Amino acid sequence: MFKLSTAQVWVHDQDEALAFYTEKLGMELRTDVTVPELGNFRWLTVGVPGQDVEIVLMAIPGAPMLDDATQAEIASLTAKGFAGTVFFTTDDCRKSYEELSARGVEFTETPEERPYGIDAGFRDPSGNSFRLTQVTGDLG
Template identity: 65%
Template sequence: MITTGSMQLWVHDQDEALKFYTEKLGMEIRQDATLDEMGFRWLTVGWPTQQDFTLVLMAIPGEPVMDAATAEDVATLMSKGFSGTLFLNTDDCHRTYKEWLARGVEFTQEPEDRPYGIDCGLRDPSGNSIRLTQVRAEF
């Protein structure tokens, strides 16, 4: 059996991302470990209701992992929302939209009916694209 355990998102500022994903979206911290000798922080969050999955909030690395030009390219793509999309499912898109809006989440698109369900869009502080979807049962 194979399952998905983690997904990584590049973030500009791990502390800012941590606040967004925990305080605004409602995730919890799973791991927060710093390897001082490497200048590396392993930071993961996840949903309290989904213990088998974590989201890794990864700072854009420098040398020797990534050269400066590549790091700049990654940061540019992120700021435009083109470094990938995190797809989240909810049982009530309108309710979650209102809850998150009240917590200060800025949406790029309000909930709309789609053939597959009700869907809306937002971005995290680093610019990563997030879609929140209430999938139709028959889809």
């Protein structure tokens, strides 16, 4: 059997992303390695304390991996929140919303009752979309 180890989000600025994920979301730095042999590629990961899964804060690459047009397209889609969504669960969505808001996280949607629970949305400085959900109903 296998298990999920990492998920990736595109970020415009790895240092800004690291500060957001550690200082505002309360995650911990897991890996920060620069590989000179790969053009100073930086492998940067964070994770929720007590969980094994890591989030890779991946800089949007340029040449030779991506041409300028593709790089710009990914950056644009990320900034608009359309490069994917990461889902977090919490025991108390409203309390987590208040705690994160107090740390400076700007929510795009305040906690609302849904058929499956209480749900809120926020984005990181690069525009990535996140959902914060307190599951109270049946998800199937």
